[in-house]
Amino acid sequence: MDHAESAITIKLPWxxxxxxxxxxxxxxxxxxxxxxxxxxxxxxxxxFALALAQYFMCESPSQGMACGQCRQCGFNLAGxxxxxxxxxxxxxxxxxxxxxxxxLVEALGQTAQQGGYKICVLSPAEAMxxxxxxxxxxxxxxxxxxxxxxxxxxxxxxxxxxxxxxxQTVNFPLPSAEQSLAWLNTLVPSHTSVDELLxxxxxxxxAALELLxxxxxxxxxxxxxxxxALVSGRISALSLAEKWxxxxxxxxxxxxxxxxxxxxxxxxxxxADISDAWQQLAAKxxxxxxxxxxxxxxxLTNSLNRGANPNRQLALEELLLExxxxxxx
Ligand SMILES: [Zn+2]
Numbered sequence: 001m002d003h004a005e006s007a008i009t010i011k012l013p014w015x016x017x018x019x020x021x022x023x024x025x026x027x028x029x030x031x032x033x034x035x036x037x038x039x040x041x042x043x044x045x046x047x048f049a050l051a052l053a054q055y056f057m058c059e060s061p062s063q064g065m066a067c068g069q070c071r072q073c074g075f076n077l078a079g080x081x082x083x084x085x086x087x088x089x090x091x092x093x094x095x096x097x098x099x100x101x102x103x104l105v106e107a108l109g110q111t112a113q114q115g116g117y118k119i120c121v122l123s124p125a126e127a128m129x130x131x132x133x134x135x136x137x138x139x140x141x142x143x144x145x146x147x148x149x150x151x152x153x154x155x156x157x158x159x160x161x162x163x164x165x166x167x168q169t170v171n172f173p174l175p176s177a178e179q180s181l182a183w184l185n186t187l188v189p190s191h192t193s194v195d196e197l198l199x200x201x202x203x204x205x206x207a208a209l210e211l212l213x214x215x216x217x218x219x220x221x222x223x224x225x226x227x228x229a230l231v232s233g234r235i236s237a238l239s240l241a242e243k244w245x246x247x248x249x250x251x252x253x254x255x256x257x258x259x260x261x262x263x264x265x266x267x268x269x270x271x272a273d274i275s276d277a278w279q280q281l282a283a284k285x286x287x288x289x290x291x292x293x294x295x296x297x298x299x300l301t302n303s304l305n306r307g308a309n310p311n312r313q314l315a316l317e318e319l320l321l322e323x324x325x326x327x328x329x
Contacts, residue, residue, distance in 0.1 A: 008068040008077070009051040012044045012205075013183055014175035022052065022170065023064055032168045033143035034151060036125070039172025041154040042204030046123060048172070049150045053084050053119045056148065072114060082113040085120045089127050094307060096127045101135040108139050108147045116146070123152035125159055133160045140166040180205035188212055202258055219247065223255050228277050230320055231327040237320035241313050249312050253301045256319075260294040281327055289326040296322055 011019045018037075025031045037045045051066075054076045058066035066073050075081035085107050087100050104120050112118045122128070128136065140149070140163065151167055153159060175183075177198065183205055184194045192212065200220050201208035211217050226243065229235045235243075244252060263282045267290070282290065300315060 006077070008054055008066045008073060009047060010065060011048055011051045012175075014179045015044065015048050015172070018048065018170050018172060019052075019064070026056065031148065033147060034140055034149040034167040036151045036153065036156065036159075036164065036167035036169045037172060038153050038156045038169055040174055040204055042201060042207030042210070043172050043174060044206050045152045045172050046121075047206070049121045049123070049152060052150070053117075053121065053148075056117045056119065057081060057084065057114070059116075072116065075114070083116065083118045085118075087120065087122045088124075094127060094305070095129050096122065096132050098129075098131045098135050101128065101132040105135060105139045108149070109144055112146060118144075118147045119150065120148075121150045121152065124155075125151040125153040125163070126155045128159075128163075130160070133163055137162060137166070174203050175205060177203065180208070184208055219251075220255055223247070223252065224259075224275075227256070227259075227323070228281070231281060231323055233324075237317055237324060240320055241316040244316055245313060249316065250301070250304055252316070253297050253304070257294060257297045257301065260290055260297065264290050264294065285327050293322060293326045 022031070022035065037049060039045060054066040054073065055061055055064070057072045057076060059070040059072050060067050066076070068077070072081065076084065085104055087096060087104050089096055090100070101122075104122070108118055108120055110118075122136075137160075139147075143149075149167075151159075151163070156164060156169070180198055180203065181194055184198065187209060188194060188197075194208070197208040197211055197217055198205065200217060201211055211220070223244075226235065226240055230237065230240050259278065263278060264287065266279070267282060267287050296319060300310075300319065303310070
């Protein structure tokens with residue numbers, strides 16, 4: 001995350017309650033040493049953590065916000081505050097390594113250079129392997145004064161229970177569609193279809209914004225078109241696998257998993273949260289075929305997440321062949 005910003009970071013409109021709860025603890029000097037910010041990816045947990053850190057470090061906060069003027073805010077605006085550490089997997093790594101956690105523990109143990117709070121953000125916390133997590137436990141058990149550890153996670157169940165139990169959990173559920181749409185509308189060009197963006201981002205507003213910024217919506221629309229062409233026999237699995245080599249395999253799998261989940265829940269609940277073309281497609285096949293296909297997508301996703309490095313073209317071909325099979329069954 002790039003911390004150099006032109007303005008102080010503020011919480012998002014749907015984070016009012018969480019902010020109030022933590023601010024009350026802070027004002028009453030009851031802030032715990034570690035907070036676990038838990039909730040789906042793309043709802044703004046990183047933004048919240050940064051806003052909170054800037055607020056706690058500010059010399060003269062007003063109305064529950066950092067002032068943006070003081071020396072500490074100056075450091076934070078430049079992204080160079082010596083007492084704020086941000087720990088994330090290094091580039092291309094999936095895990096937070098033990099050396100990174102050791103560095104963090106050491107930093108937390110030292111006196112704050114600016115005399116205020118020392119804050120460490122660990123994101124995503126589930127990226128810690130068992131050794132990293134054990135290294136962190138020590139500083140959770142013997143915290144030093146004026147330190148705050150913010151652990152961010154999309155998957156709290158993947159954290160060691162001993163880590164979870166030493167943190168106070170603050171939940172960040174998905175905001176309502178109304179809240180997300182209102183917020184997106186203030187940020188996107190007026191011709192943008194915010195409903196479609198939010199739909200493709202599975203209701204996660206920051207993920208929707210990211211889709212817009214990297215032309216993700218166009219890419220997803222192309223995936224959609226291509227896949228429908230495949231299952232109606234207008235393009236072969238082989239050609240499509242080749243065509244899709246430009247896309248990240250993880251993106252394709254996430255998209256297909258979302259589409260299949262929508263089809264399945266639409267069938268179960270009798271609702272139609274997906275386009276007509278997909279509904280017609282689903283009507284041609286049995287629900288158990290959709291479940292089997294979703295299973296294959298999830299298995300491949302899991303193996304990628306565990307660090308497997310399959311032959312992309314072969315893996316895609318197999319999945320696309322299975323798609324044809326299942327939709328024609
Ligand atoms: Zn300030």
